Amino acid sequence: MRREPSGSLASLRDRNRRLVVDELRRAGLISRAELARRTGLSRSTVSTLIADMQAQGLVAEREVDGAGPQGGRPPVLLSLERAAGVALGIDFGKRHVRVIVSDLAHTVLADLERPMETEQSAQEGFDAAVELAGQALAEAGVAQTDIIGAGMGVPGPIDVATGEVGSSAILPGWVGVRPEEVVARQLGIPVKAENDANLGALAELTWGAGRGSDDFVYIKVSSGIGGGLVLGGQLYTGSGGIAGELGHSMVDEHGPVCRCGNRGCLETIASTRQIVDLLRPARGADITIEQVIAHAREGDRASRRVIGDAARAIGVVIAQVCNVLNPAKVVVGGDLSAAGDVLLDPLRDEVTRHAVPAAGGNVEIVPGVLGRRAEVLGAAALVLRDVDGFALHPPKDVQQKQVG
Missing domain, CATH: 3.30.420.40 (ATPase, nucleotide binding domain)
Structure with missing residues (x-):
């Protein structure tokens, strides 16, 4: 039987690992069986990859409440570890700014809101969001270096070519503003913005x-x-x-x-x-x-x-x-x-x-x-589900090799 070159085997393993990590990001919590079904990989391949990622500190097992099938043990689900990163969600409403911190298991670690005056400028809103983000990170007990990115909800459509808020925005002072560019510069992390209704859809897809x-x-x-x-x-x-x-x-x-x-x-x-x-x-x-x-x-x-x-x-x-x-x-x-x-x-x-x-x-x-939380949850989901736009922190064994 012809053996595959080691380079091909390594590439296949990397591809399979990427499939598993991407699905873990989208799902938050998922069983091994469901992970195999969604990725199209065999259960044995999934189990081997998960064991390796557990050893690296990238994946954790979690027992969920309630009995399993036929009254057996509670099901064990998998999630990405917090060490791989956390996501910020920021929502700008007509009269508020709200910030959440979510881990990669889709668990909200902090949720803070501040009222805003409707006549305040977009920049005043950005400044308030950055300050609130710092408070939310402190409440969640995570450092700014743990953030892999921020999703942001704005009160109007965004032109994909220019990144500018469109003319039909509810808050006129936002028209022509480029929120991704401004907030990314202030926070020093990747930022992706969407209008509030799209974020509501993402939130209901992810949690609701x-x-x-x-x-x-x-x-x-x-x-x-x-x-x-x-x-x-x-x-x-x-x-x-x-x-x-x-x-x-x-x-x-x-x-x-x-x-x-x-x-x-x-x-x-x-x-x-x-x-x-x-x-x-x-x-x-x-x-x-x-x-x-x-x-x-x-x-x-x-x-x-x-x-x-x-x-x-x-x-x-x-x-x-x-x-x-x-x-x-x-x-x-x-x-x-x-x-x-x-x-x-x-x-x-x-x-x-x-x-x-x-x-x-x-x-x-x-x-x-999801009520009033839909938009800010959707903002976090922008980061959690965008596997190409927001890279995870490397697992601990890779970090140790880089240091050494």
């Missing part, structure tokens, strides 16, 4: 209602409306980085002028800002979307009506998306998702009514499960 789904659409309904598309298990952003701008789908050509310059965009009809504005004459100038949702759940007709109208407009747009992409699932997030079935029932009805039966009849429409 989209986990285990390769094809789903995420729609965030808050003061603005945006969408994130997960296709083939990956975030799809389009050629220019603006795929998923569902809030700027036209639903009424004679409707109000939108901040994007067009008329009758979904955002002008179904955003939480519009819902609150419609109820202020009857409910008072200080009413909040949380109060509107509470009133609707209690049966208030006016509150249920405005949420229902918003839901039907959203449903028309989602039906169009279903006809084009045929997703298995739609995840509804953002502030309005707290309305539950008051929102989802009329939305589902409208999707069934307007989508072709094969698409609208089979799609599962569910609420997001």
Whole structure:
């Protein structure tokens, strides 16, 4: 039998190791059997590679709560060790900045938030985020040198060619700013930025209602409306980085002028800002979307009506998306998702009514499960899942050889 040259065997082993490490990063916690299934490697190959990486201090075993199959021992799952690095997640909202630290097992080690004034500049936001990141690292007990990168959520689309925040950003002071460039310089680490809706999709894929789904659409309904598309298990952003701008789908050509310059965009009809504005004459100038949702759940007709109208407009747009992409699932997030079935029932009805039966009849429409944490978790997931853009720290035996 012809033996493979040692160089070929070494290359194959390196390739297999990369497959295992990449899948560990995406999964956070995973069994040996599932790792073999996802990578296409034999169980014996996976076990050999894992044993080597355990010896190097790169992989750890963790027992999870609960009994295993047939009431046996709790299942043992694998994860990358914290020594291989941690990720920062940074989220800039309309009135806040939030920072988390996550290890490679997808465990959040610290989570801090600070209120921000809407009129503050982008640079003031960056400065606050850098300061908050230092506090979060201290709380997590990790050094800045442990960070492999930072993901960042910004309030608007980002041009993939220039790295600039686009003109439809909710905060006008961010238009034309290059957040990756600025924050990378201030923190001294690699940084990747995305809009908040895309991060919501990534978070639900990694931790939430989209986990285990390769094809789903995420729609965030808050003061603005945006969408994130997960296709083939990956975030799809389009050629220019603006795929998923569902809030700027036209639903009424004679409707109000939108901040994007067009008329009758979904955002002008179904955003939480519009819902609150419609109820202020009857409910008072200080009413909040949380109060509107509470009133609707209690049966208030006016509150249920405005949420229902918003839901039907959203449903028309989602039906169009279903006809084009045929997703298995739609995840509804953002502030309005707290309305539950008051929102989802009329939305589902409208999707069934307007989508072709094969698409609208089979799609599962569910609420997001991560709430206000979705965007900052998604920012961390940018780093955790990007196996090409953010390198892990080398295992300890490699570090020792470099020192020696």
